[in-house]
Amino acid sequence: MNLLEPLAARYGPWQGTRPTEIAEEAPETVRAMPVVLRMEKAEPPRRTPLLEAAAAAALAVCLDERALPGGEWHDAVRAWVDGRIRKIARRARGAHWQAAQEFPGVTVTVDGAQVRALVPGRIAELPKEIARLQISGSDLPSDEPGPAPDDLPALLLNPEVAMTVGKAAAQVGHGTMLLASLLSPVELEAWGRSGYACSVRTPSVAQWKQLHPGDDPAGAWRSRRVIAVRDAGFTEVDPGTVTVLAHWP
Template sequence: MSVLDPLAARYATWLGLPAEETALPEASPEQVRAMPVILRLEKAEPPSRTPLLEAAATAALAVCLDERAQPGREWHEPVHDWVAGHIRKVARRARGAHWVAAQDFPGVTVSVEGAEVRALVPGRVVDVPKEISRLQISGSDLPPDEPGPAPDDLPLLLLNPEVAMTVGKAAAQVGHGTMILASLLGDDELAAWAERGYACAVRTATVDQWKQLHPGDDPAAAWRERRVVAVRDAGFTEVDPGTVTVLAQWR
C-alpha cells in the first residue's frame, strides 16, 4: 500500500479499474492543506531554471515516498491527508539564513547541479510556521536556460510551450507530475526509480512534441501506449482552470 494510492484512484476510471467517485469537494479555508516547496534563490549566485525545477520535481515525490511517510510513521498522517485531497503546493523563495532555517522543518532537500530545493511535509496552510510563511511567494522567477537534450533513461516532464509560468508555479506543477507518474507505476518500476533518487528531466516541449504526446480525449491510451499522464491545473494561480501545464512520461 502506498501513500499515493488516493492519487492513483483518481485515474482509475480511465485505467479501467474499479473506483469510487473521485471528485473532491473544496475544503473550507481552515482545512486547506499544501506542501511548502522552498526554492533556494541566492541573490549573488542564482541557480539555473531547469536544474531548480528538476530538484523541485524530485523533492516533492521524495517526501511522499520517504520511509517516514509509510503507515505508522511520523509523516504518514499529514502526507496521506494531503494526497487524499487537493495536492496543492506553495513555492516560496529563500536565501542565506532563511534557507538555513528551512532545513530545521521536516522535509527533504534535493540538489541538482547546484540548484537546491527543500520540500516540506504538507499540512494545513493556517498552521504553516512563521519561519516559512514569511518567505516570499512572488518574485520567484529565473530566466530561461538551454539545458540541452533530455537523457533518454530518465522520466521526462514537459512544460506546456504555450503557457507562461513563473519558476515557482512551474516547480509546483512538475512536482504534481512526478507524484501522478509514481502513483501509476508498478512496484518494480518504482523501486528502480527509487534507486536513482527519483531523478527526472524537465524540459519545455516543442509545439509538435506537445501535440504528439498530449493525451487528448483518450488518456487511457496515452498511458498504455506512450506512458504519458497530464497535469491539469485547478486554476488557483497564474493559469486558467483546466489548463494542462505538464506532461509526464515514464521512460
C-alpha cells in the same frame, strides 16, 4: 503501501475506478506542501536544475519511509494526498534557507540547484519561519539544458503557457506524483534508487501535440506512458489547463 494510490483513482479513471470527489475545504483546513526554492541573490540557480530538484523533492517526501503507515509523517501526508494536492513554492536565501532545513522534509540538489519540499500541513498553521518566505516577486530566465537523457522520466512543460518558476516547480511536482501513482512497485523501487531523478524540458509545440493524451488518456498511458497534469486554476492559469506532460521512459 503506496500513499499515492488515491491519485491513481482520481486522475487515472480508466483503471476501473471512478474519480474521487473532493469536498470543498474550509479556508482554515486547506492543506499544502511548502516547496522552498533556494535562490541566492549573488548566485541564482539555473531554472531547469531547480525545477528538476523540485520535481524529485516533492515525490521524495511522499515516498519517504517516514510517510509509511506508522511513520511520523504518515498522517500529514495521507491527509494531504486525500484532498487537493496543493503545493506552494516559496523562495529563500541565506539564513532563511538554512532555517528551512530545520523543518521536516527532503532537500534535493541537482547541478547545484537546491529545493526542500516540506511535509504538508494546514496553511493556517505554517511555522512563521516558512510563512514569511516570499511566494512571488522573482523569476529565473530560460536556460538551454540540452537533450534530455533517454533513461529518465521526463516532465514536459506546456510550450504555449507561461509560468513563473514557482508555478512550474509546483506543476512538475504534481507530475512526478501522478506518474508514481501509476507505476508498478518494481518500477517505483528502481526510480527511488536514483533519488527520483528526472528531466524537465519544454518541447516544441509539435512535440507537445504529438505526446498529448487528448481524448484518450488510457491509450496514451498504455502506448506512450504519458499522463497529463491539469491545473485547478487557483493561480496563473485557467482551470483545466494542461501544464505538464509526465512521461515514463
